[in-house]
Amino acid sequence: MTRTHSERAVAFWLLTCCALLFAMVVVGGVTRLTHSGLSIVEWQPIVGALPPLDDAGWQETFGKYKQTPEYRLVNPGMSLEGFKSIFWWEYAHRLLGRAIGAAFLLPLLWFALRRRIPRGLTWKLGGIFALGALQGALGWYMVQSGLVDNPRVSQYRLTAHLG
Numbered sequence: 482m483t484r485t486h487s488e489r490a491v492a493f494w495l496l497t498c499c500a501l502l503f504a505m506v507v508v509g510g511v512t513r514l515t516h517s518g519l520s521i522v523e524w525q526p527i528v529g530a531l532p533p534l535d536d537a538g539w540q541e542t543f544g545k546y547k548q549t550p551e552y553r554l555v556n557p558g559m560s561l562e563g564f565k566s567i568f569w570w571e572y573a574h575r576l577l578g579r580a581i582g583a584a585f586l587l588p589l590l591w592f593a594l595r596r597r598i599p600r601g602l603t604w605k606l607g608g609i610f611a612l613g614a615l616q617g618a619l620g621w622y623m624v625q626s627g628l629v630d631n632p633r634v635s636q637y638r639l640t641a642h643l644g
Contacts, residue, residue: 487592487597488599490592490597491592491597491598491599494588494592497584498581498584498585501577501580501581501584502581504577505574505577505578505581508570508573508574508577509574511570512570512571512573512574515566515567515570516555516567517567517568517569517570517571517574518571518574518623518624518627518634519549519551519571519624519627519628519632519634520546520564520567520568520570520571521542521568521571521572521575521624522545522546522548522549522624522628523545524621524624526579526617529575530576530579532568532569532572539561539565540561542568543561543564546564546568549628549632550627550628550629550630550631550632551627551628551632554632555632575620578616578617578620581613582610582613582614582617585609585610585613586610589603589606589607589610612644616642616644619638619641619642619644620642622638622641622642623635623638623639623641623642626638
C-alpha cells in the first residue's frame with residue numbers, strides 16, 4: 482500500500498463514518514418525531530443488539546413498556562402492533578449507534594496497527610471514538626429522564642445528547 486493509497490483509504494473510512502453520522506441524526510430525528518424514544522426501557526449495549534425474536538419476547542418487551550409513565554399517561558391501550566411501530570424506530574437508532582461504533586473502531590485499530598494513520602492523529606481519533614461512546618451513554622441518560630414520573634425527556638439531557 483503506497484502512502485497515497487493509505488491516505489485515500491483513511492479518508493474514505495472517515496467520510497463513510499461522516500455519512501453514517503448523518504444517517505444517525507436523521508434516524509434520531511425520526512425517532513424523536515414519532516415519539517419512539519422511550520419504547521425500549523433498558524440499556525443493554527451488547528446483549529440488547531437483538532430485537533425480540535418471538536411472540537414471547539415481544540410480550541415481555543411490551544410488558545416492560547406498559548410499566549412506564551409513557552404507556553400509562555400517553556399511550557394507554559396501545560396494541561402490540563402499535564408498540565412495534567414505535568419500537569422499531571428506537572431499535573434502528575440504537576442499532577445504528579452500535580454499527581457506527583464498530584465502523585469507526587475496527588478500521589481505527591486496523592489502520593493504527595499498520596501505521597496508516599498520519600502521526601499524531603491516532604490518539605485524536607481514539608478520543609473521537611470515546612466521545613461517540615459517550616453519546617450512547619448520554620442517550621440512555623436522556624431516556625432515563627422520561628421513564629420516571631413524567632413521560633418527557635429532559636430538554637437539558639436532550640441538548641447534551643445532540644452534542
